Amino acid sequence: MTSQTPPGPPPARPDVRLSARGLVHRFGTTTALAGVDVDLHDGEALAVMGPSGSGKSTLLHCLAGILVPAAGEVTLRGAPVSRLSDRERSLLRRRRFGFVFQFGQLLPELPAQENVALPLLLLGVPRAEAVTRARQWLGWLGLGGMEERRPGELSGGQAQRVAVARALVAGPEVVFADEPTGALDRATGAEVMRVLTGATRAAGASLVVVTHDEETAAWCGRRVEVRDGRLREAPRVHPSTTATPVVAAGGGAR
Amino acid sequence: MRAVLALAPRLRRAGEDRSVTPTALAVAAFAVTTALTLSVVGGLRGFVAREADPPSWLDASMAPTYVILAWVAVVLLVVPLLALAGAAARLGVARRDARLATLRLLGVTPREVVVLTAVETAAQGLVGAVLGVVGHALLLPVWAQVPFQGRPFTAGELWVGWAGAVLALLVVPLLAALSGAASLRRVVVSPLGVARRTTPPGMRAVRVLGVVGALVAFVVGARVMNRLGEAVAIALMLGLLALVLGTLNLVGPWTVGVVGRLMARRGGPARLLAARRLLDDPRAAWRVVGGLGLASFVAAVLSVMPGFTVLSGESDPQTELLVADLVTGGVLTLAIAYVVAAVAAGIAQAAGVLDRRREHALQLLAGVPVELFDAVRRREVLVPLLAVSLTSAGVGLVVLLPLFGASLVVRPDGLLLLLGCLVVGTLAVLAATEASRPLLRATAATTVVRAD
Numbered sequence: 001m002t003s004q005t006p007p008g009p010p011p012a013r014p015d016v017r018l019s020a021r022g023l024v025h026r027f028g029t030t031t032a033l034a035g036v037d038v039d040l041h042d043g044e045a046l047a048v049m050g051p052s053g054s055g056k057s058t059l060l061h062c063l064a065g066i067l068v069p070a071a072g073e074v075t076l077r078g079a080p081v082s083r084l085s086d087r088e089r090s091l092l093r094r095r096r097f098g099f100v101f102q103f104g105q106l107l108p109e110l111p112a113q114e115n116v117a118l119p120l121l122l123l124g125v126p127r128a129e130a131v132t133r134a135r136q137w138l139g140w141l142g143l144g145g146m147e148e149r150r151p152g153e154l155s156g157g158q159a160q161r162v163a164v165a166r167a168l169v170a171g172p173e174v175v176f177a178d179e180p181t182g183a184l185d186r187a188t189g190a191e192v193m194r195v196l197t198g199a200t201r202a203a204g205a206s207l208v209v210v211t212h213d214e215e216t217a218a219w220c221g222r223r224v225e226v227r228d229g230r231l232r233e234a235p236r237v238h239p240s241t242t243a244t245p246v247v248a249a250g251g252g253a254r
Numbered sequence: 255m256r257a258v259l260a261l262a263p264r265l266r267r268a269g270e271d272r273s274v275t276p277t278a279l280a281v282a283a284f285a286v287t288t289a290l291t292l293s294v295v296g297g298l299r300g301f302v303a304r305e306a307d308p309p310s311w312l313d314a315s316m317a318p319t320y321v322i323l324a325w326v327a328v329v330l331l332v333v334p335l336l337a338l339a340g341a342a343a344r345l346g347v348a349r350r351d352a353r354l355a356t357l358r359l360l361g362v363t364p365r366e367v368v369v370l371t372a373v374e375t376a377a378q379g380l381v382g383a384v385l386g387v388v389g390h391a392l393l394l395p396v397w398a399q400v401p402f403q404g405r406p407f408t409a410g411e412l413w414v415g416w417a418g419a420v421l422a423l424l425v426v427p428l429l430a431a432l433s434g435a436a437s438l439r440r441v442v443v444s445p446l447g448v449a450r451r452t453t454p455p456g457m458r459a460v461r462v463l464g465v466v467g468a469l470v471a472f473v474v475g476a477r478v479m480n481r482l483g484e485a486v487a488i489a490l491m492l493g494l495l496a497l498v499l500g501t502l503n504l505v506g507p508w509t510v511g512v513v514g515r516l517m518a519r520r521g522g523p524a525r526l527l528a529a530r531r532l533l534d535d536p537r538a539a540w541r542v543v544g545g546l547g548l549a550s551f552v553a554a555v556l557s558v559m560p561g562f563t564v565l566s567g568e569s570d571p572q573t574e575l576l577v578a579d580l581v582t583g584g585v586l587t588l589a590i591a592y593v594v595a596a597v598a599a600g601i602a603q604a605a606g607v608l609d610r611r612r613e614h615a616l617q618l619l620a621g622v623p624v625e626l627f628d629a630v631r632r633r634e635v636l637v638p639l640l641a642v643s644l645t646s647a648g649v650g651l652v653v654l655l656p657l658f659g660a661s662l663v664v665r666p667d668g669l670l671l672l673l674g675c676l677v678v679g680t681l682a683v684l685a686a687t688e689a690s691r692p693l694l695r696a697t698a699a700t701t702v703v704r705a706d
Contacts, residue, residue, distance in 0.1 A: 061619075064619075066619055090618075090621050090623060091621065092621070093619070093620060093621030094620070094621030094622065094623075095621075097620075097621065098620075099616075099619060099620040099621075101616050101619075104612040104613055104616060105613065105616040105617065105620065106613070107527065107530075107610075107613055107617070108534075108610075108613065109527065109530040109531050109533075109534045110526075110527070110530050114526060114530070118523055118622075119620075121522060121523040121526065122523055122621075122622060122623070122626070127520055127521070127526070167620075
C-alpha cells in the first residue's frame, strides 16, 4: 500500500489514478451527493462506507462512469470521464474497469471459465486464448477444477471468486466492488475480501469497495464515509487487520 | 383464501413496474392462438359443410378428400398452437414470481398461490380469447380471398359459429389456468429448481435412428403407393406422414442441442452465449420452432405436387384443382405455422429478458454493450429457425425428389411459393423478436438507479 494520506483534502499527487471533484447528484428532490472530492491512488484499496441511502452506491456509479453527475467531474489519469458519451463510458468500463457486484453478475448459461473469459472475448481476444487466461485466473483464485461448473453449481463464495476473476481478467486499472460480501456469511465474506484485495493488488489495479460492513472495509488500506451526500475520511478501526494480506494462490499473478 | 384473492388486484398493481409489456404480450399470445385456432377450425367446418351439402358447382366425389386434408392441417397446427398458449401462461407466471415469493413469506399457502395464479392467468386468457374471437371475425374476409375447390369460401362458411366462439371463451381461460398453475408448481415445490441452473444431460443420438427409419418407410411407402387403390394409398400416405412428423418431434430437441454444441466451439461472445442458451434448454428452443419444422416439411412435399400431375399425365381439371388446392393448403398451413412461431419467439424472448433482467443489468453496468444481448437474442431464434425450417423443407424435397425430381422444372410455381413463404416467414419471426428490444432496455435502465 503506497498511501500514507494525511487527513483533509488530499494534495495533487502524480500517482492519482481516479479523481473526483465537486460531485453533485440528485434523484428527484433527494440529494445523493452534495459535493464530493475524492482521489484514488495507484494500487490503493479504498473502502466507501455509510448507512443505506447515504449515497455511497451513487458515488461508485459516478466514479465508474455508470451515472453522469449533475455537477462536478471525474477524471481517470487526468482524462475526464463524465464528459464522455454513453457509448464511450461503456467502452471505458469494459476496457479499463472491473466490477464485482453483490450477486447475480455471472451469466447462468455459461460455465465459470466462459463467464471469466467474456470480458476478453468482448475485447476481441480469440476464444482459445481467452479461455486459457480465464482458467489461469480461476486457478490463482483457488478455483482449479471448477472451470466447467455453472454459477448454479457454485457456492456463494465460489461464485464471488469467479466474479473477482472476471473483474480482473482483462487487466483493469480500477476494480469497483459494490457490497461484494453483502450476500455472504462472515467467514466466506472474509475469504472473498482476502482474494479480492490480494489479487487486485497483485494485478496492479486500484480498488474501490462500497460496503456498510466494518469487517469488509477493514480489508482496505483507506476508508471514507459518506453521510448526507458528503464525504469524510474515516479513522481506521482495526489497524492491525488493514495490512492487506497477499492472496495465497495468486501472489505474483500477471 | 377469499382475502388473498381480494388482495390480488392491489398486489398486481404494486408488482408491475412501469411496464405492462409482459401482461400485454401474454394477452396478445392468447388472442393470436384463439384467432388462428378458430380460423383453422372454421376452415375445417367449411369443408365439412361442403361435403355434407355439396354446392352445385362442386364435384361431390372430391369433397371427402378435402375433409381429410383439412383434418391434417388441424393436426399439424394444434401442437404449436397449444405450445404457444402454454408459453403465454408461463410468461405471466414468470413476471409474478417475486410477488408470489413475498406472498409466501407473508404466510399464504402454496395452494392459495396456485389458485391466485390460476385466476390471474385465466383472466388473461379470457381477455385474449375475447380479442381472439374478434380477431377471427376480422380475419374472415382475408381467408375468404383464398380459393379452394375452385371457389373461395364465403365469410359465413368460415365463421366458427356462436357455439364455437363461446366454447373458445370457456376453453382458452381453462387451458391458460391449468398451464399457469402447472408451470407454477415447479416454483412452489422447489424454488431452487428454477434459480439454480445446472448443466442438463445431453440427449441421445439414438433419436436420429427414429427419423431415418420413418423416412425410409415413407420412401418405400411412396414407391408401392401407385399399385394400391386410391383410398388405401391416401390412408397409407397420411399414416406415414404422421410417423415422420412424430419422429421429427423426437429428433428436434436433439438437433437443436447438436447445433448448439457446434456453435459453442468457436466464434465471438454473441455466438457463444446464443449457443449456451440453446444447450441450456434445447426443448424450449424446439417448442418455438417445432411447429415450423412439421409445416415446412409438409409444404415442401405438397409444393412439388403440381409437377407430379403434369408428369403422370393425369391432367383432368378435377385433379388439377385438387393439386392446386394442396399447394394452397400447404402454404397456408406453413404461413400460419410461421405466425405461431413468430408469436412464440416473441413470447419466449420477452420471458427470457425478464428472467435474466438482473444479470443483464449488471453486465451492462460492467460495460458489456447492450448490442451483445440483441445479437444473442437474434441468433438464439434464427439459428434453430433456419436449421429446422430449411432442414425440414430440404428433407421433404429430397424424399420426393426421386418421385418428382423432373417435375420441378416443368412446374416450379409451387416451389417458388414455398421459398417465398420461407423467406417472408423468417423475416416475420425476426421482426417478432424485436418486440423484446425495448423490454431489454427498460429492465436495464431501471436497475441502474435501483442500488442493490
